[in-house]
Amino acid sequence: MSDVVTPVLKRHLLSIDDLTREQAILILDTADELARISDAPIKKLPTLRGRTVVNLFYEDSTRTRISFEAAAKRLSADVINFSAKGSSVSKGESLKDTALTLQAMGADAVILRHSASGAAHRLAEWTKGSVINAGDGTHEHPTQALLDAFTIRKHLNKNPEQNGGVGADLTGVNVAIVGDILHSRVARSNVLLLSRLGAKVTLVAPPTLLPVGVSDWPVSISYDFNNAIGECDVVMMLRLQLERMKSAFFPSAREYSRLFGLDMERLAKGKKSPLILHPGPINRGLEISAECADSADSLILEQVTNGVSIRMAVLYLLLGGADA
Template sequence: MRHLLSAADLDRDEALAILDAAARMHDIQNREVKKLPPLRGRTIVNLFFEDSTRTRSSFELAGKWLSADVINVSAKGSSVSKGESLRDTALTVAAMGVDALVVRHNASGAVQRVAGWVDCVVVNAGDGTHEHPTQALLDAYTLRRRLGDLADRHVVIAGDITHSRVARSNVLLLRTLGARVTLVAPPTLMPSGVSSWPCTTSWDMDATLSGKAHGDVDAVMMLRVQRERMSGGYFPTAHEYAVEYGLSPARLDLLGADVPVLHPGPMNRGVEISSAAADGRRSAVLDQVQAGVAVRMAVLYRLLSSAAPPAAEDTAARGAVQEVAE
C-alpha cells in the first residue's frame, strides 16, 4: 500500500495490522514523554484546502509523536479562484522535499488526483463527500475496544449519508472487518444507488434502533447534519429532524446498556444527538478523538516506513545547501 486514499485500499489483514499497531501507539499517549523515533528526518505536510481543527491537529500530533517534522499548509479558498490549478499547488508543496502529504479537500476525488501527480506518500484526510479513511479506522478502533471482534456485529449509521465521507468509508471498512451496517436517513439524505452498497438501509430510526427493522443493534454512529442543509432544502426544520432522526433520551432507551454511541464531531447537540447521548455512559465520542492520534500514527508509520527514504543525492544536496547557508 503506497497511499491511503480509500477505506477500500485496505483488505482485512492490512486493516487489522493498522488497528493492532494503533493499539501499541495508543499506549504511548499515556506516557510522560510521548515521543517515538521512527520517522525522525521525515517531513509530513498537512495540506488542507478546507478548515479542520480536529483532523489536522490529530495528524499533526501523530506525526510529531513519531518524530517527523510536520508543517501545516492551509490552502483554503479554492485554488480555482486563485487561478492556480490543484496540480500546481500539489507539485509546489511536494517539491519542497516532502515525504508525505496529508490532504483534505472540499471536492470529492481531489486527493486521488493529487496522488496521481506527486511522488510522495499521500494520505486522504477527507475528500469532499467521498471518503475519510482514517476516520473509519479510528471508529473501527474505538468499536473494537468496546465490542471486541467486529465480525457479525451490527452497526447503525444515522444522519446525512448523502454528504458524508465518514459514512462511505465506514461502510467499506466495517464490511471488510465483517460487521453488518444499516444506514438510517430521510430519503432526501440517502445517496443515489445506495441499494447497491454492502449494507441495509432504513428511513425509520425507532424501528432500526429497537432491532425490529434489521436485528439487534451493537453500536450506533450519529452523523453531523450540516447547517446549510437545515434551511428547508433536505428536511423542513432542525426541530423536525431531531424529532424524526435525533438520538433522543427516549431512543437511547431502545439500545442495550453496552451499546456504544459514536459521533465523528463536531456535534449539533439537540439536533442529531441529545446531550444525554453525547455525555452518557454509552458515549464513545472522546475515545474516538483519542484513538484518532494513535490510528494516524499507525497509518503514517506503515506508509512511511515502507516508502523509500530520501535518495542519497537529495541528502547530499541538502547538505550542500546547508553548507552554503552556514
C-alpha cells in the first residue's frame, strides 16, 4: 500500500528532538487536514475508537488539558482525566506507581503535565503505552511548539495556491522569542522545532533569563528588543512569572515591561508588521499590552484553535496504527 506513513513516529513524543524535519512536517500536514474536519458540522471521527487516553496532570493547566481532551474525543478515544490534586498522587504515590496503575487500566497513551523536567522521560520507561509530554518543568512542551509552527506556516502561506503551506517548512522566516527563556519549556521546544524547520530564531531577553549554555543553541541572542523586532516576521512573547522577581532575575515588573514588553509603539518598529504569538495565559500590561494582544496581527486565539488540530494529529500518528 502506498498510503503507509513513511516517517513513522517514535512511540513517544517527549521532546522535539524525537522528531526529524520530515516527521514534524508530517504532523503539521496531518493537522492541516484534521483542521478541515474540525470545521465540519460533525466533529467526531471514529479513528481512535477503543483507545484509552489518560490526561495525567500534576500541574493545573486547564487550557492544555482541555485541548488534549477535545482532540482525543474528536477522534473517539476514551479520555480519563487524572488530576494529581485530591488523588492518590497528592497522598504521596510515586510517579512510577501511578504509571503502573495507568498501565494496568489499559491506557494506550498518557499525556503528562508535570513540574519536574524529564518527568515524561521517566514515565516512558515505566509504561508500555505512548507518552506525550504536555509540558515538563522547564524542559519542553513539544505540542505547543508544533501548534506555533503550524500557526506561523498557515499565516505565511495564506494565498489559496499555497494551500496553507502543506508540505512546506519555515525556511527564511525570522522569529523572535522574547522573555524568560531560562524557565520556558515553550522556548526550548520552539528553538528546536523552528530551527529544524529552517526558521531563523532570535532570543530576546535580559542576560539573567537566558541559560548559561545558550551558546550551543542554533539561535542568535539579542538584549535589545527594539533592534531585534526590525526584521521579524513573527514575535513570540513568553509568559513572565512574577515570582522570578524575588530571585533577582530583574529589578521590577515596570523595568521588565519597558525593556522586554510588547506594545504598539515597539510593534511599529517592526518593518514587516510581525505576527504576534503567545502561549497563554497572558499577563496583559506586563509582557504584552492589551492593544497588542487584541490587535489584528495577534494570533493568540487562533493558537488555541490550532492546538486541538495539532494534538489530534499527534494522537492519530501515535495511536492510529498497529500497536508497536
